[in-house]
């Protein structure tokens with residue numbers, strides 16, 4: 203082993219091979235993926251990644267690509283025989299082109315750095331998720347991250363114009379396309395987007411930027427029933443058109459936890475409601491956009507589609523509203539987290555199904571529901587009380603098996619990792635899974651890249 207690590211040291215430099223890297227697998231978001239690998243390797247450029255993978259492939263050495271380690275599906279779990287590949291030395295924002303609306307970056311730049319670089323050029327990078335301080339370009343692309351602005355801008359896939367990836371055998375595939383249109387054969391970037399590091403290692407990305415919105419309106423609304431949620435969504439779409447960029451829903455089970463008396467956030471409402479909605483709109487005409495947003499709120503009130511509501515009148519008030527939705531530390535730390543997709547009309551009965559099933563086994567479990575409902579994406583956090591493995595398995599089975607009648611998806615945006623692998627067949631057909639395996643076998647025949655994850 204020492205000999206092998208010495209060979210790696212010769213490729214990337216002694217200082218870039220951390221042996222016994224201890225707790226380096228744990229980062230701010232504490233997603234329970236302690237580092238167990240034999241070394242953490244920090245290449246400085248694509249050629250080093252290529253040389254490293256070539257060596258690992260020849261020796262059958264497994265490699266786990268690390269981004270910011272914020273995934274919630276145990277996609278970066280290491281074993282003592284793995285090495286991990288970190289992009290902390292590859293963080294450059296190489297180019298922001300305000301004419302073309304593109305940004306070219308190395309894999310290790312954090313999402314926050316991407317947003318700031320776009321902002322400094324007077325532009326906008328629309329991918330936005332709660333872990334932005336830590337998650338990295340390579341990670342958000344490898345997981346096809348979603349977030350709070352998908353209803354308008356799409357998932358990360360929509361923001362990727364091109365990328366550079368390294369295959370298991372060290373081949374560098376440069377697909378650094380900079381155009382929206384390019385139908386010249388297969389669009390290979392899609393092989394790597396959302397494939398969680400099992401098909402290749404992403405080293406660079408060309409992102410598409412957007413114009414910076416100038417108006418930004420946010421409201422927090424309260425409703426009595428799920429049917430009102432659907433009506434508010436339909437009315438918001440009709441009234442705001444492409445300005446609508448966020449539609450988040452929090453059931454009282456989640457909202458209460460975030461605004462409980464001893465909690466960090468105060469509810470602006472003087473009583474509890476069944477469900478709460480955050481509507482966010484962004485546009486380029488400050489005055490008329492705000493007038494249009496206000497008129498939507500008036501329509502919702504006049505038609506009794508909402509029972510209460512507040513609109514943010516300052517940046518601080520906007521942040522306060524979003525902070526309630528962003529209060530997820532407790533669930534990342536303590537709860538079992540799920541992230542499913544369903545047709546919006548099925549969400550209410552699905553929630554009833556899982557609550558009934560979970561409470562039959564675990565009467566005191568807290569089942570908190572919330573999510574990006576404008577994208578059909580429901581999050582569920584379950585605090586079951588004890589931490590017994592059998593309780594966890596029972597909860598998992600209820601959440602996923604209950605999707606079957608609705609043909610729901612087991613992962614809306616978090617991916618599969620190790621966590622959801624046993625349930626993949628609930629969402630994907632046998633032929634889809636067979637094709638996934640065939641692709642993996644073709645590009646990584648020795649199964650060295652993030653082995654055991656996804657399929």
Ligand SMILES: Cc1cc2nc3c(=O)[nH]c(=O)nc-3n(C[C@H](O)[C@H](O)[C@H](O)COP(=O)(O)OP(=O)(O)OC[C@H]3O[C@@H](n4cnc5c(N)ncnc54)[C@H](O)[C@@H]3O)c2cc1C
Pocket residue numbers: 231233266267268269270271272273274277278289309330331332333336337338339340341342343344345346347348349350397398399400402403404405530534615616652655
């Ligand atoms: C508080 C919080 C809020 C979150 N909110 C959202 C949300 O709204 N929407 C959402 O989609 N997700 C969300 N997540 C989940 C997570 O942040 C995303 O999945 C994120 O995209 C992961 O990025 P990362 O850099 O941390 O990747 P990691 O967790 O490090 O890795 C994720 C996967 O990508 C692979 N990978 C990483 N870098 C590379 C690379 N360069 N090349 C090839 N493979 C690579 C890894 O091997 C792994 O399989 C949230 C997580 C937290 C903790």
